[in-house]
Amino acid sequence: MNITILTYGTRGDVEPFLPLSIRLMANGHSIKLAAPYRFKELVEGYGISFIPLPGDPEEPIRRIIEANHNFIKILNEEVVYALEVGADVIKQSEEACKGADLIIHSVSHTIDGHTRAHEMNIPDIQVQASPMYTPTGDYPEITLSDLKIPSLNYLTHIAVQRIIWWLSLYGFRRIRRKAGLPRRKLYFPFDENPLHPPMPILCAWSPSLLPPSKDWNSNVHVIGSLRFDRIDSYQPPASLQEFLSAGAPPVCVTFGSMVIRNAEKIDRMVREALMKTGQRGIILSGWGKINGASSAELLYLDAVPHDWLLPRCNMVIHHGGSGTTSAGLRAGIPNIVVPFMIDQPFWARRVHAVGAGPKPIPLKRLSVERLTQAISEADSPGIRERVQVISQQMRNEDGVSRAVELIESHVQIWNEMVTIFDGVQSRN
Numbered sequence: 001m002n003i004t005i006l007t008y009g010t011r012g013d014v015e016p017f018l019p020l021s022i023r024l025m026a027n028g029h030s031i032k033l034a035a036p037y038r039f040k041e042l043v044e045g046y047g048i049s050f051i052p053l054p055g056d057p058e059e060p061i062r063r064i065i066e067a068n069h070n071f072i073k074i075l076n077e078e079v080v081y082a083l084e085v086g087a088d089v090i091k092q093s094e095e096a097c098k099g100a101d102l103i104i105h106s107v108s109h110t111i112d113g114h115t116r117a118h119e120m121n122i123p124d125i126q127v128q129a130s131p132m133y134t135p136t137g138d139y140p141e142i143t144l145s146d147l148k149i150p151s152l153n154y155l156t157h158i159a160v161q162r163i164i165w166w167l168s169l170y171g172f173r174r175i176r177r178k179a180g181l182p183r184r185k186l187y188f189p190f191d192e193n194p195l196h197p198p199m200p201i202l203c204a205w206s207p208s209l210l211p212p213s214k215d216w217n218s219n220v221h222v223i224g225s226l227r228f229d230r231i232d233s234y235q236p237p238a239s240l241q242e243f244l245s246a247g248a249p250p251v252c253v254t255f256g257s258m259v260i261r262n263a264e265k266i267d268r269m270v271r272e273a274l275m276k277t278g279q280r281g282i283i284l285s286g287w288g289k290i291n292g293a294s295s296a297e298l299l300y301l302d303a304v305p306h307d308w309l310l311p312r313c314n315m316v317i318h319h320g321g322s323g324t325t326s327a328g329l330r331a332g333i334p335n336i337v338v339p340f341m342i343d344q345p346f347w348a349r350r351v352h353a354v355g356a357g358p359k360p361i362p363l364k365r366l367s368v369e370r371l372t373q374a375i376s377e378a379d380s381p382g383i384r385e386r387v388q389v390i391s392q393q394m395r396n397e398d399g400v401s402r403a404v405e406l407i408e409s410h411v412q413i414w415n416e417m418v419t420i421f422d423g424v425q426s427r428n
Contacts, residue, residue, distance in 0.1 A: 001411065004097045005033045006113050007106040008089070009057050012323040014039045016129060016204050016226035017104075021048045023400050024407070034096035051096040055085035082171050087179035102411055107132045111168040114189035114199065123414040125407055126189070127202045127226070129322040130343035133161060133190060134201060134220050136213035142346040154215065161190060197417060200410050202403050205322060208393040209329060209350055221406055224399030225326040227307065234308045243282070243299045249314040250280035250299070251375070254306070254324060255340070266366065270317070271298065273371035277379075279314065307331075315378050317371070320344030320351070320360070329356055332391030334378035338366055355386035 003024060005017050014035045021031045025048070033043050037052035044050050090112065097103060097116050103124040105113030110126065110133065117124035126133070130142055135157035137150025143160075147153050165188050172186060189199045198219040203212070204226045212222045243250070253270050267283070274281045274297075282299045294300050306324060310316055310331035318324045320339040325347045328335040335357040337348035348360030358377040361370050377383070 001029045001101045002099050003029050003031050003102045003104060004051075004100040005031065005104045006093055006096065006109040007033070007035050008053060008055075008108040009036075009106070010321075011039065011042070012129065012321045013106055013108065014042065015323060016127065017106075018043065018046050018048065019228045019400050020104075020127070020226050020403055022046060023404050027404060027408070032096055032100075034093060051092060053092050054088040055081070083174055083178070086171065086175040087181060090175065090181065102407070104407070110189060111165070111172075111186055115184070115187045118187045121418075123196075123199075123411055124189070125200045125202065125410060127204055127403070129204050130346065131203065131210070133157075134203070134213070134216055135161070136215040138213050138215070139346075142343045197410070197413055200406060202406060204399055204403070206326060206329070206390075206394045206397060208390050209325070209347075209354060221402070223402040223406070224394070224397030225323070225330070226399045226403060227326070227330075234305050236304065236308070237301075239294070239299065240282075240301065240304065240309075243280075243294075244312055246296065247280050249312060250282045252282050252284065252310060252313040252316045253318075254284040254316065255319045255338070269366060269368050269371060272368045273375060274298070276368070276372045277375045279375060282309070282313070315375070317375075320346075320348040322347055325351060326394070329387060329390050330394045332388050334358075334383045334387055336361070336371070336374045336378050338363055338371075354390060355383060356390055357383060357387075 005021065007013050007017055014033075017033055017035075021033055025031055030049075032049045032051055034051035034053055035043065036055060036057050038056060038058075040050050040052055093109070093112060093116065097120065100120065101122055103113050103117045103120075103122065105124060105126055107126070107128055107130075113126075114124050128134070132142070135154050137154040140147055140153045140156040141160040144156050147156070169186060172184070175181065176183070192198075198217065201220045203210075203220065203222040204224070205222065206224050207222045210222070212220065251274060255266075270281070270283065280297045282301065282304075284304060285300060285302050306327035307330070310327055310333060313331070313333055315334040315336065316324075316328040316331070317336045317338065318328060320337040321344060325335065325337070329351070335351045337344070337351050337357060337360040339345040339348040339360055340363050345360065345362065351357045352359050358374045361374060
């Protein structure tokens with residue numbers, strides 16, 4: 001089976017598809033993965049065929065962070081960026097999907113991926129790192145505050161779905177006119193279609209962090225995170241090995257792909273909080289470009305695989321991205337979350353709700369005093385015991401195997417339904 005995977009965004013939007021691609025390839029399927037060009041080396045390093053998509057996601061990330069959790073501003077920034085690169089992304093996505101028997105897409109390609117599958121009369125499957133397009137009364141749409149009333153929470157999901165759909169229609173019309181693209185009917189994957197089974201949604205997070213909702217239909221599956229079983233091939237630099245061997249397990253500070261405008265200020269607060277609590281630290285600069293002078297108590301690095309590093313740490317301070325959150329909990333260490341944008345406050349609240357970390361500190365409220373208090377609270381026996389339980393539960397999950405099982409099963413059901421429908425059509 002020829003499978004095209006469409007995704008867009010940060011490294012956290014690309015990485016989950018790497019172990020999934022490798023397992024599907026091991027099962028005899030051919031994979032093409034389309035993602036922003038900056039991830040070419042990462043993807044091809046695993047022997048996966050890569051289709052580069054235009055644009056650099058670092059710029060919209062910066063804009064969204066500056067929108068400061070304002071839902072309208074966030075949508076506006078996403079629309080502006082889509083209009084800038086949309087035509088070229090559409091063309092490259094079309095090229096990536098040529099000859100495909102199945103399209104797997106992230107949330108960023110919801111409309112385009114499903115529409116393209118509909119045009120090609122092939123199935124599509126969505127992989128989500130955070131709950132989107134899965135209405136429930138348990139909590140509101142993930143960028144909004146809890147309304148405490150299940151029916152109102154449920155309505156926020158429906159409202160945001162329709163807003164995204166309308167913006168997609170508007171955006172594609174603008175892109176089409178600007179680039180001279182042909183007219184095209186878009187298809188919304190959450191409208192009922194009696195001729196096709198509903199599009200499966202694979203929720204790539206642990207049920208121990210966010211269990212499935214009773215409000216969800218049978219096409220929504222919480223499968224566990226998509227990760228590699230082992231990362232024995234990673235060879236840490238000598239500076240990291242020496243630092244880990246020289247003292248107590250450090251606190252890891254990582255804000256992943258977040259573009260931090262006031263990086264120096266945040267770096268200073270982190271260093272002071274670590275010093276006040278007597279903690280050693282490893283600071284991973286990532287896209288935020290937090291860099292400083294290393295010492296016996298503090299080590300600055302660009303990036304280290306979380307699944308290798310975090311089990312060797314005392315606790316982790318991070319931005320609340322779904323992948324980093326999963327890695328932190330799986331490592332069995334307390335998580336202190338400083339959320340920046342979009343889904344991160346949601347995951348930050350979930351970490352606290354399951355007892356794996358103190359209350360989150362929103363970026364705009366971050367201070368030395370609050371971070372010092374959070375580090376002290378995270379070191380409590382209660383949090384450490386609870387996160388160990390969650391860690392064991394997550395280590396027993398196999399999200400990749402479950403995803404492959406559901407993918408292959410859905411394609412088989414789809415093909416059987418197409419065969420039956422074609423038979424009925426031929427008799428008529």
